[in-house]
Amino acid sequence: MTASPGISEHSNELLSTTVKRLLLDRIMSGQYEPGGRIVELQLAKELGMSQSPIREALRDLAAAGVITIHPRRGARVRMPSAKELADVSIVRAEIDALAARLTAGEMSESTLATLQDLVDAMLASLGSGDFLAVTEADVQFHRVIAQTAGNQALVSAFDHLAPFGRTFITLNLPNVDVRDLLQEHVGILDALRDGDAERASKAARQHQLNVSKLIQDHYQPKEMG
Numbered sequence: 001m002t003a004s005p006g007i008s009e010h011s012n013e014l015l016s017t018t019v020k021r022l023l024l025d026r027i028m029s030g031q032y033e034p035g036g037r038i039v040e041l042q043l044a045k046e047l048g049m050s051q052s053p054i055r056e057a058l059r060d061l062a063a064a065g066v067i068t069i070h071p072r073r074g075a076r077v078r079m080p081s082a083k084e085l086a087d088v089s090i091v092r093a094e095i096d097a098l099a100a101r102l103t104a105g106e107m108s109e110s111t112l113a114t115l116q117d118l119v120d121a122m123l124a125s126l127g128s129g130d131f132l133a134v135t136e137a138d139v140q141f142h143r144v145i146a147q148t149a150g151n152q153a154l155v156s157a158f159d160h161l162a163p164f165g166r167t168f169i170t171l172n173l174p175n176v177d178v179r180d181l182l183q184e185h186v187g188i189l190d191a192l193r194d195g196d197a198e199r200a201s202k203a204a205r206q207h208q209l210n211v212s213k214l215i216q217d218h219y220q221p222k223e224m225g
Contacts (some may be wrong), residue, residue, distance in 0.1 A: 004223060012166070015049060015053035016053040016056035016057045016060065017057075018053075018056075018166065019043075019047070019049075019053055019054050019056075020057040020061060020163075021023065021044045021059035022047075022162050023061060024061065024066065025132065027066060027067075027077055028132055028135065029132050031124060032077045032080040032113040032194070033077065034077050034078065035076060035077060035078075035079075035142035036076065036077050037074055038058065038060055038067065038074070038075040038076070039073065039074060039078065040054050040055060040058065040074065042105070052123075053132075055134060058075045060073075061163065062075070063171070064161070064163045064164050065080055065084065066078065066089075066163050066164060066165050073112055077145050077153055080164065081221040083216075085164070085212075085215045086176060086212040086213075086215045086216050086219075087212075088109070088117070088161050088164050089196070089208045089209070089212035089215060090208070090209070090212050091161060091208075092161055092162075092203065092205075092211075092222050093208035093209050093212070094156050094160075094165070094176040095146070095154060095158055096142055096145070096146075096158075096203040096204040096205065096207070096208055097202070097204045097205035097208075098149070098154060098201070099142075099145045099146040099148075099149045099151075099154055099158070099204070100145060100188060100192065100197070100200035100201045100203070100204040101147075101154045101197045101198075101200065101201040102149035102151065102154075103145055103148040103149050103192060103196075103200075103214055104191065104192050104194075104195050104196060104199075104200040104201070105195030105196075105197065106148065107148055107192055111144065111148055112192065112193055113191070114144060115141060115145070115189050115192070115209055116158075116189060118137045118138075118144070118185075119137075119141065119185045119186060119189060121133065121137040122134050122137040122138055122141070122182050122185065123179075123182060123183075126178070126179060126182060138182070138185075141185055142158065142162070143158060143159070143162065145188075145192070145204075146158040153203050163191075175218070176214065176218045181207070181210060181211065181214060184203065184206070184207045185205075187203045188200060188203045188218060191203050195212075202204075
């Protein structure tokens with residue numbers, strides 16, 4: 001069986017990361033709804049691979065709180081509460097603030113250009129109503145900053161929380177005006193470009209705190225199927 005486009009048999013670690021991204025995109029796009037089952041064997045047949053990397057991807061998503069795995073009943077998509085999502089953003093506020101502080105003044109022109117492209121992509125995707133693309137650019141923006149810090153513990157913490165946080169924006173964007181929230185990335189980028197660690201850190205922290213407040217004000221979980 002031939003693997004789906006974008007999936008290739010390199011290593012279990014690489015495959016599980018690719019599968020995790022695929023599953024997360026499907027959850028965020030509504031292909032897998034809250035309460036819906038993710039059948040390991042069925043997915044393995046679809047993607048043309050063994051169940052091992054799929055099982056590993058499901059474990060990672062379960063650890064991030066995106067799905068639940070029940071013995072003999074398999075994996076199901078879960079819908080986090082508003083408090084869970086708000087709490088994640090509060091923790092992310094400190095992670096992102098530290099990342100910005102460590103990277104201010106250290107970024108290459110090419111990295112700054114990448115961040116600018118991601119800001120532009122966020123705003124363009126919002127204008128076209130492509131909410132999944134908005135969240136993908138948003139996550140990548142913050143991950144580039146975390147990676148540039150050169151601290152693997154920080155990147156690991158970011159990667160653990162980022163999938164959980166994507167849930168809110170993707171499922172609620174059509175009903176919430178988030179343009180001002182997205183514009184806050186401009187302030188973070190300007191501070192990084194100026195090499196102002198204190199301003200970059202403050203802007204990154206405040207952005208996530210604003211995300212937390214928006215969640216508390218507007219998040220309404222879909223009913224479980």
